[in-house]
Amino acid sequence: MPGRVILPGNTDNAYMCTVTFIKTSDKVFITSNRDELALRPAALPPAIYGGDSGRIIFPKDGLAGGTWMALHERGNAMVLLNGAFERHIHKPPYRLSRGLIFLQIFDSATPVFTFQQIDLDQIEPFTLVIWQQHALWEARWDGANKTWRPMPDDVMHIWSSATLYDEEVRHKREAWFDRWQAASPVISTESIEQFHTFAGEGDAATDLRMNRDGLLQTVSISNITISDTGSIFRYNDLLQGGFYTQSFQES
Template identity: 40%
Template sequence: MCTVTYLPTSDTTFILTSSRDERIARKPALFPVYKHTPFHAKVLFPQDGDKGGTWIASSSTLTVCLLNGAFENHVPEPPYRLSRGLVVVSVFDYASVDEFIHAYNFQGIEPFTMIMVQHASTVILTELRWDGKEKHISKTNSQQPYIWSSVTLYDRQMIEERTLWFSQWLQEKAFNVESIRGFHQSGGKGTDTSYNIRMNRPGLVSTVSITSVEVEISLLRMYYEDLATNTLAQQTFRRLAYPQII
């Protein structure tokens, strides 16, 4: 849940990729898992093996991705009412992103950053940060690339350096799934694995998987790579010709 990149590939298509940095002892995720709601006929996601939630999920018209922490590293204050990963799944129970933001009860949930990309007739990119007390909402330019790093694992200097690596990569590489997944695999200095894009802090936490969502005009593809087993799975489904959720 800790490094996310967004690449626009046209006015209406994009690639969102998430590297999940987690404790080694955490149970492996299940993929694919589907959920069906009145507003989204099919929601696809990898499911956390411990809490049953997820860090990334997609329907034909909406993709949601989670990072731990809001603006700065916080001191955990358990017990929490609900796992943050279950909040991601709950977004799809609402008729729209705006309805979710205004109606959902965030009290008792640990701070997080949520990236929500609506991809019906147009692409709308919304960033929601919950600091444990207040919601902070911003609409960002969906035609610009972005990188987010979890503030619970990376300090300001690390985040700035990771942003620089991404900026350099943007000057050199094509905007496609293979290329951006390569960045998530090998981006960084190479010598200090503690905050490379694929990170490793021995005995504590490491990058356990890489998930990409590729939204095209008529298709959506999700790629899930389990780095412990070196297995890559892919699920594809056709997007609605006339999306109901805008």
């Protein structure tokens, strides 16, 4: 049967997203499409917030006040995908939103270690893509167990949320990413954002910029670019029509 898309259920459940990681000789690019219910309160654009471990840039979720993507002045970055390995059953109430747990984990010199130590009991499953101290990690919580592993940073990676896309659709998106890599001799922030905007095959339910009857759609595209000269967070609000940037520059 064709790849199955997963339809929205309880409106309290956040969905999101598609994430890519690309490292070139002088830059790291992490890009995220946030796929959400269009009626969910709009997120605040990225701003610089003071944390216990230093300054952090992130957009703030309009419902729970957490976030799904953040950049630290230390050069660390992290992005959230809802769900772990496969689609789970949404069983509220949960103790805390994943976006707020995200901030507790990221406000640290070593987010991977914080993930290993933090209590996730009664937290809905999620996946984290973590760039920490010049190394790439993937961490998952499936509702019962944590797993984490270092990832090779000399190859490009794409993740699609298990809450929205079944395995066949996720593999199809990996193939689009492979074809884009082969056709893109020069990688830039702009070319990656083009991929996140236009990749697909004309099916709005599964294209990277997705739209399922206007109810569930890609509401924003965010990019973090990190280099030796500094780091920048770019945020394209597709619903409100605004484009925002925040940055940390090396002194």
